[in-house]
Amino acid sequence: MKDIQMVDLKGQYQKIKTEIDTAVINCIESAEFINGSLVKEFQSDLEKYLNVKHVIPCANGTDALQIALMALNLNIGDEVIVPAFTYVATAEAIALLKLKPVMVDVDPLTFNISVEHARKVITNKTKAIVPVHLYGQCADMESIMELSKEYGLFVIEDNAQAIGADYIFKNGKTQKAGTIGHIGTTSFFPSKNLGAYGDGGALTTNDDELAHKIRMIANHGQAKKYYHTMVGCNSRLDTMQAAILKVKLKYIDEYIAKRQWTADFYDRVLPIKSEIQVPKRVLNSTHVFHQYTIQLPKEKRNALQTHLSERGVPSMIYYPLPLFSQEAFKDNTINPSDFKTTIDLCERVISLPIHTETTNEILDYICTSVLDFFK
Ligand SMILES: *Cc1c(COP(=O)(O)O)cnc(C)c1O
Numbered sequence: 001m002k003d004i005q006m007v008d009l010k011g012q013y014q015k016i017k018t019e020i021d022t023a024v025i026n027c028i029e030s031a032e033f034i035n036g037s038l039v040k041e042f043q044s045d046l047e048k049y050l051n052v053k054h055v056i057p058c059a060n061g062t063d064a065l066q067i068a069l070m071a072l073n074l075n076i077g078d079e080v081i082v083p084a085f086t087y088v089a090t091a092e093a094i095a096l097l098k099l100k101p102v103m104v105d106v107d108p109l110t111f112n113i114s115v116e117h118a119r120k121v122i123t124n125k126t127k128a129i130v131p132v133h134l135y136g137q138c139a140d141m142e143s144i145m146e147l148s149k150e151y152g153l154f155v156i157e158d159n160a161q162a163i164g165a166d167y168i169f170k171n172g173k174t175q176k177a178g179t180i181g182h183i184g185t186t187s188f189f190p191s192k193n194l195g196a197y198g199d200g201g202a203l204t205t206n207d208d209e210l211a212h213k214i215r216m217i218a219n220h221g222q223a224k225k226y227y228h229t230m231v232g233c234n235s236r237l238d239t240m241q242a243a244i245l246k247v248k249l250k251y252i253d254e255y256i257a258k259r260q261w262t263a264d265f266y267d268r269v270l271p272i273k274s275e276i277q278v279p280k281r282v283l284n285s286t287h288v289f290h291q292y293t294i295q296l297p298k299e300k301r302n303a304l305q306t307h308l309s310e311r312g313v314p315s316m317i318y319y320p321l322p323l324f325s326q327e328a329f330k331d332n333t334i335n336p337s338d339f340k341t342t343i344d345l346c347e348r349v350i351s352l353p354i355h356t357e358t359t360n361e362i363l364d365y366i367c368t369s370v371l372d373f374f375k
Helices: 008-028 039-049 061-070 088-096 116-122 143-151 210-216 239-249 252-272 298-310 340-348 360-373
Strands: 053-059 079-083 101-103 127-128 154-158 166-168 174-176 183-187 201-205 220-226 292-295 349-352
Touching: 008 239, 039 053, 039 201, 039 239, 053 061, 053 101, 053 210, 061 088, 061 183, 061 201, 061 210, 079 088, 088 183, 101 127, 116 143, 127 143, 143 154, 166 210, 183 340, 210 220, 252 292, 252 360, 298 340, 298 349, 298 360, 340 349
Parallel strands: 079 101, 079 127, 127 154, 154 183
Antiparallel strands: 053 201, 166 174, 183 201, 292 349
16 A cells, blocks of 8 residues: 555645646736735635635634634633643633633543533633634534623634534534634644645624734734734735735535545444444534544554554544643643543554545555454
8 A cells, every 4th residue: 555644745746736726826827925816816716615704815724723712801810711732822822922721621522622521610800712623623602602602702713623624503504613612713724624835814703893913913903004003913825825825715514524534434434343432423514534533442552553653644643632731831720520521542542544635545455454353
């Protein structure tokens, strides 16, 4: 079996090469490298796709989180609730702004923030909550928005992994991930579901005032050139990345469907072994499968990874440590019994290759390799 990858970006490019090459060359010929017209065009296309009033492109998903927090007028020491099982960026932006990330455990079925646990850590300093739609499936947004109303909390959806997913409300209404909270943030890192050919990110909001402020912050705190109303930063999406993303956005639903097809394949085959727990799909969200993450008995996880790697099958552990066990976020006041699920998942999860270029042949090979391990 030739060269299996976690994400096959080369194969994906080959299929849209003509369009991408033309877009890139046009951008170079126009010499509109910064804030070119294609940034606005992509922004407007993404607003339509997500059905959201404002998309504000920026330099990457971590900046998007930081800018979102900067837009909320928080004070040093204010508390922001985050899941303990997530990528570091979620907490990083909070800590950088001298706010306090307050970690809570996640739900064992969805890997997403437990609203029940979040409720327990709310104090009079709690100002915001950052649910992460981990692996491509939405957190329980309806309950989070209720909590937000009850306690006056801002909600920032970290939508880096779930762009294109639909949240399904109890009344059947659907809304795209990242457009439900006060602000959504996303990343166009190349391996993300809508990936650029370099760094990129965006914020989403339906609030005109927040949108105006976010735009200013991302642009040196200015609405008018050389008149700086507030301290901002410099966070832009390159025109070339916008040109590439504009092409790729046309295929996003096709890409999502291929990821779902891949997940369905794994779902059919892997549960043959009772020790493999495949990802749970919930009723209140579609799943765009940024990752396909299975759980194994602890003592088998690392051994499976070695076994797969010997057969040329890559796999990843997202994430090996809870946030509070990371050197940078060490918190000695943490009580492990409050984080049973997070701690358990860090020892049990393993993500298998999933991307837009999988084939029956590749998936057969991966599944056989996984199942062989349990013989
Ligand atoms: C990728 C990711 C980010 C950060 O995005 P960058 O563009 O790499 O800065 C933030 N949060 C989550 C959950 C991510 O997966």
